[in-house]
Amino acid sequence: MTPTPLHLDDSGLVREALARASILFTDVDGTLVAPGGVLLADASGAPSLATAEAVVELNRAGLSAVITTGRNRPQCGEITRLLGWRAFIAELGCVVQFDRSQEPEYLMGDWPEDALQPGETPFQAMIRAGALQALTREFPGRIEEHTPWHTDRVATHVLRGNVDRNQAQAALDRLDLPIDIVDNGIVNPPRHTLVGVSEIHAYHLVPRGSHKTTAITRVLERRGLTREDAVSIGDSATDVEMADVTALCVLVGNALDDERVRAAAAARDNVAVTQRQRGEGWAEFVWAWLSARRD
Numbered sequence: 432m433t434p435t436p437l438h439l440d441d442s443g444l445v446r447e448a449l450a451r452a453s454i455l456f457t458d459v460d461g462t463l464v465a466p467g468g469v470l471l472a473d474a475s476g477a478p479s480l481a482t483a484e485a486v487v488e489l490n491r492a493g494l495s496a497v498i499t500t501g502r503n504r505p506q507c508g509e510i511t512r513l514l515g516w517r518a519f520i521a522e523l524g525c526v527v528q529f530d531r532s533q534e535p536e537y538l539m540g541d542w543p544e545d546a547l548q549p550g551e552t553p554f555q556a557m558i559r560a561g562a563l564q565a566l567t568r569e570f571p572g573r574i575e576e577h578t579p580w581h582t583d584r585v586a587t588h589v590l591r592g593n594v595d596r597n598q599a600q601a602a603l604d605r606l607d608l609p610i611d612i613v614d615n616g617i618v619n620p621p622r623h624t625l626v627g628v629s630e631i632h633a634y635h636l637v638p639r640g641s642h643k644t645t646a647i648t649r650v651l652e653r654r655g656l657t658r659e660d661a662v663s664i665g666d667s668a669t670d671v672e673m674a675d676v677t678a679l680c681v682l683v684g685n686a687l688d689d690e691r692v693r694a695a696a697a698a699r700d701n702v703a704v705t706q707r708q709r710g711e712g713w714a715e716f717v718w719a720w721l722s723a724r725r726d
């Protein structure tokens with residue numbers, strides 16, 4: 432059995448990291464918000480101010496929070512504005528906005544300059560390369576566009592379903608463009624047309640070599656900060672990689688439902704987990720952060 436990561440209160444390492452950190456990189460879905468993307472609700476979806484109160488206290492303390500998510504740029508812009516934050520990382524690290532009033536920077540991983548045709552976005556290039564057809568042919572009924580989240584994207588596709596990731600990657604590797612498929616964790620869409628699929632995952636198609644972690648490092652450099660100044664929080668196996676570029680990666684309790692998350696966490700010594708789930712876990716983390724900084 433995979434060992435469980437440290438609890439937030441368990442270790443001096445956790446407190447030390449929290450005492451020093453001044454910037455947070457936070458996932459959104461499954462982490463900050465309740466099912467359906469609701470902020471003003473507890474993990475079960477019942478109305479609650481717990482997460483919003485933690486956002487207010489974080490803002491009062493003058494700490495920075497940077498949304499770091501697979502969601503698209505328009506969504507991140509609005510969430511950031513509503514919460515009173517400035518910077519965000521959208522489309523799993525491919526779109527970095529240092530301030531929401533500025534133009535974004537695009538990070539295309541290892542793609543060569545000539546990967547795109549004139550005027551083409553990476554999103555369009557993946558369609559041209561046949562990425563979506565390759566996956567629906569390989570897994571009939573088991574993968575589809577994650578509507579309505581699939582729109583207004585420039586760099587990545589977001590799909591949902593349940594497929595063997597290695598087999599999916601092999602199908603993509605037969606195409607002319609280097610495209611990776613990333614499992615972004617368990618989702619609960621209210622509607623879908625998948626057949627015979629119980630646990631549904633969100634999958635992103637990304638230019639090979641692009642990661643949330645590269646974007647986090649860009650934001651830190653831009654602000655003159657280092658890894659030791661930063662903490663991160665999320666709920667998916669991809670989010671655990673944020674531990675590699677921040678002092679500490681915190682997982683909300685529901686993250687441990689996914690065995691891939693447990694394995695990724697066990698491979699690192701700077702991952703901790705909250706007792707509560709989703710936004711309540713996020714709030715638990717913020718209170719621990721504020722308390723560590725006061726001591």
Ligand SMILES: [Mg+2]
Binds near residue numbers: 462616
């Ligand atoms: Mg998530």
